[in-house]
Amino acid sequence: MTIVLDVENITMRFGGLTAVKDVSFKLQTGEVLAVIGPNGAGKSTLFNVITGVYRPTAGNVHFNGKEITGKPSHEIVRRGIARTFQSSRLFSDLSVIDNVIVGMHSRTKTGVLRALFHPGFSRREMAASVRKAEALLLNSSGDLFEQRYRPAGALAQADRRRLEIARALASEPMLLLLDEPSVGMDDNETDALINDIRRVRAANSSLAVVVIEHDMRVVEAFPDHVLCVDYGSRVAEGGFDTVRSDPRVQEAYLGKAAAHA
Numbered sequence: 001m002t003i004v005l006d007v008e009n010i011t012m013r014f015g016g017l018t019a020v021k022d023v024s025f026k027l028q029t030g031e032v033l034a035v036i037g038p039n040g041a042g043k044s045t046l047f048n049v050i051t052g053v054y055r056p057t058a059g060n061v062h063f064n065g066k067e068i069t070g071k072p073s074h075e076i077v078r079r080g081i082a083r084t085f086q087s088s089r090l091f092s093d094l095s096v097i098d099n100v101i102v103g104m105h106s107r108t109k110t111g112v113l114r115a116l117f118h119p120g121f122s123r124r125e126m127a128a129s130v131r132k133a134e135a136l137l138l139n140s141s142g143d144l145f146e147q148r149y150r151p152a153g154a155l156a157q158a159d160r161r162r163l164e165i166a167r168a169l170a171s172e173p174m175l176l177l178l179d180e181p182s183v184g185m186d187d188n189e190t191d192a193l194i195n196d197i198r199r200v201r202a203a204n205s206s207l208a209v210v211v212i213e214h215d216m217r218v219v220e221a222f223p224d225h226v227l228c229v230d231y232g233s234r235v236a237e238g239g240f241d242t243v244r245s246d247p248r249v250q251e252a253y254l255g256k257a258a259a260h261a
């Protein structure tokens, strides 16, 4: 097995606040890692460090054996890491399909705006992009394909989350980072999301996924490798059953969730 992502001793401070404290983990090709932990634990900050939004205060990140610590986000996307955001970053005035096409070209030299509007973008290239985008939309649960000419801003919440994933996949990543993809989804939509992730992995067995999740349904569906963080630090790591039964995890996270159940 090859290590696709190696996060070593990452610390991220914002002024006096330590959002991530000495966190390390490794991810193998084709593996799914679920990251859990209460609000404010530092999960999204970890994604922001991996994707070059922030340069960490300490530590480093290797992707495919090469150091990417602090590299610009567009460079990191180009190397094969795609992400979704906890709060939607879709272009709400653009159509569903154009949002996917934008994702496709975030990796090419052509660039986002030129891809859509540059006259040099040949009709054949455009037709190929449209077909690829349509295939991604057809692959998603729900009816994104049928809604492909609607503005993204008009979509229901669950469809917006699905579209974000389709757009991330459009860049053909080797590593997909999903930040709370089930937020705003009901149980049926969450089950469909789980199936979507499974289908994507079945089609590309080398794709590695890190999913930040609050919904234990999703974590249980990918139980092999779970990392729990709290107050920026790693609390536990291992299989879902091991992590779930760790008293520190129950105290940090599951206890709180159980108290609300």
Ligand SMILES: Nc1ncnc2c1ncn2[C@@H]1O[C@H](COP(=O)(O)OP(=O)(O)O)[C@@H](O)[C@H]1O
Binding pocket: 014, 017, 018, 019, 037, 038, 039, 040, 041, 042, 043, 044, 045, 046
């Ligand atoms: N850019 C920033 N500037 C200052 N504080 C931040 C910034 N980003 C995140 N934080 C803080 O870091 C902590 C971890 O945030 P975050 O990573 O978003 O947590 P999680 O995703 O686990 O809910 C929080 O206290 C948050 O307020």
Ligand SMILES: [Mg+2]
Binding pocket: 043, 044, 045, 086
């Ligand atoms: Mg977050």
